[in-house]
Amino acid sequence: MENQTQIFGIRAIIEAVNAGETIDKVFLQKGERGELFGELESLLNKKSINKSYVPVEKLNRLTKNNHQGAVAQISPIEFHDMETLVMSVMESGKTPLFLLLDQLSDVRNFGAIIRTAECTGVNGIIIQKNGSAPVNGDTIKTSAGAVFKIPICKVDHIKDAVFYMQASGVKVIAATEKTNDTLYDVSFVEPCAIIMGSEGRGINPSTLKVVDSKAKLPLLGDIESLNVSVACGAFLYEVVRQRLNK
CATH class of the missing domain: 3.30.1330.30 (Ribosomal protein L30/S12)
Incomplete structure (x- = not known):
């Protein structure tokens, strides 16, 4: 396709x-x-x-x-303006949930994340203009067509999105192992945006310095990390669990 x-x-x-x-x-x-x-x-x-x-x-x-x-x-899709999207979601009365991808480079991971994001009610995905995976045929196929159902925005730098989210009353949470808090220690019931890092580098250190919270997945085996699309799915479904039970 x-x-x-x-x-x-x-x-x-x-x-x-x-x-x-x-x-x-x-x-x-x-x-x-x-x-x-x-x-x-x-x-x-x-x-x-x-x-x-x-x-x-x-x-x-x-x-x-x-x-x-x-x-x-x-690109087979039209990208959305982030500020317009955030304003629209905030005015809709829904509890916003955004996903920020910090230079994720693998198109299949990107597609899988888009699919999970659509299934978990994410209001929009924000990516960086440079260094991010393109929206191509593999992305479309892996997303099972979800790429056409969820708004995707591009920004010059992910920190631009972080600052705008914070100014709009959206808490920014970084998925990173560089913390003692697990995702089960963090509240996702209020308006929030989750940042996922790239496959090799993770989240840019300068971006980690400006987020509101950090959370990690508990890993009980010998492997030190999960595939980013799997980790993203775990975070998004923790958001769903908390919001369904609030």
């Missing part, structure tokens, strides 16, 4: 960006130079569009066409 469209060629990508297409990520050839290539780089930086420098072999695998050192992926 591949709902994502590719654009190849430097000029074509520049035109797509200027036309307002929802570009999810651009792959650029390492070592490529030239005036037009530099124009594309500047435009991507100006628009804060996620880009990655890759070997030409990667581009050749992405398309058999003349890519000129650049291939862009158009």
Whole structure:
């Protein structure tokens, strides 16, 4: 199931960006130079569009066409404005529940988390523009289509989302092993947002410094961590349990 469209060629990508297409990520050839290539780089930086420098072999695998050192992926979904979404949820009378993903990079983990988030009543998912997994065919398939049912927002930095949530009366809770509190020690009944970190690094240390609470999953075996999508599911269903029993 591949709902994502590719654009190849430097000029074509520049035109797509200027036309307002929802570009999810651009792959650029390492070592490529030239005036037009530099124009594309500047435009991507100006628009804060996620880009990655890759070997030409990667581009050749992405398309058999003349890519000129650049291939862009158009997202199959429209991303929501975070501030508008938060305001809408706060005004709806529901108890808000948001999910912040700090540079989660695996598309299948992303899809699995989206699926669980939709099933547990999450009001929106916020991701960072750079370094986050794209919404592609694998994401859609793993989410079982949930990606089309839950609002997803992009921000320049996850800390931007943290500060806005806090200013809006939403408690921000980090899922991290760097605490003595388990998720069963933390209250999720009030408006809250849960941050999940990336597969390898976890949550950025600078972000951990500004959250309201931290919580971890108790691990009783010899393995020191869970897959992030499994851990996220455990946190979200603890929210459901607490809110059903309040």
